Amino acid sequence: MPKLWNDTIETHRRAVHKAITDTAAALVAERGLRAVTMSEIAEKAGIGRATLYKYFPDVEAILRAWHARRVLEHLGRLIEVRDRPGGSGERLAAVLEAFAFIVHETHQRQGHHDSELVAFLHRDEKVAQARRQLRDMIEELVKEGATAGELRTDVPPGELAAYCLQALTAAGGLRSNAAVLRLVAVTLSGLRSTG
């Protein structure tokens, strides 16, 4: 087959994949993981059931694919923020702020916090890998900041990175962007002061 034809197929495949995962994610957010069936997803996505099963074996697999894509998008956004020009302290603050807003927005969009769904999605190995990558990224920035004399040096950078990620998860429960910015400021003070 000519290359162009392959590209067209691949583009089509990706569009269907995206339509399926987005539809499933919206339905699950609305009604919970256990209340959604493959038939509903096929109908809402505007494809046949047989086609749906060519892409995914079940609802959980669709949700996992959707979530893996989101996580990679988030990680990409954070890497982009990290790679902007600026001192390490500045870049660390920018990455932490971006992460806090990702947590905040994800939580807002979910409407209610479905802890069972979150636990299910977070068991995925790809998610664990992305989290490790994020933690390494923050650890690296903390190390640079400590070397530059901007951050405390009495606590190992790995522990400070874990502290940041955990503290900023509180952004999920905050109601305003101003509160998210305050949380980022408080978390950053923890990195600086040795008081």
Add this chain to the structure above:
Amino acid sequence: MPKLWNDTIETHRRAVHKAITDTAAALVAERGLRAVTMSEIAEKAGIGRATLYKYFPDVEAILRAWHARRVLEHLGRLIEVRDRPGGSGERLAAVLEAFAFIVHETHQRQGHHDSELVAFLHRDEKVAQARRQLRDMIEELVKEGATAGELRTDVPPGELAAYCLQALTAAGGLRSNAAVLRLVAVTLSGLRSTG
């Protein structure tokens, strides 16, 4: 029935209740929630299956009862720490340290972090209530500390309380008591500095 006889029955009931819940918790920690049956719990606890069903309808109910008891024990420990003599800053530090060690020890005991089990137990309304109580307790101490001029006043005490609880959850992933103490120190710096 005479009072003494009632007391004896009640004491016996409580002992059986405790034996069942402790046994179930140990089995579930070992093999996961779905791998444990009522028959195994009865056998390990040294009671008949019929007796077990007089106490609990299923494994999940046993686990919930066990967890509710643990949560209340933890809350009691934290209230006891809060009520020791001392200034508000000192008492806040003591409560946060005690909380961090509870998180750390709970995580150590679980061996591996069974996120599905955690999500299941935390859906319980009693747990949510205990968490709110703990948050209120910390908010109150933060308020006192801010009034005393020991803590920052540019962030609402409720937000600082949420930050503390979330940040200290990182104690679950730490390997040593020294690291837990460092996390508490870092978290406290976030409350103090306005840098």
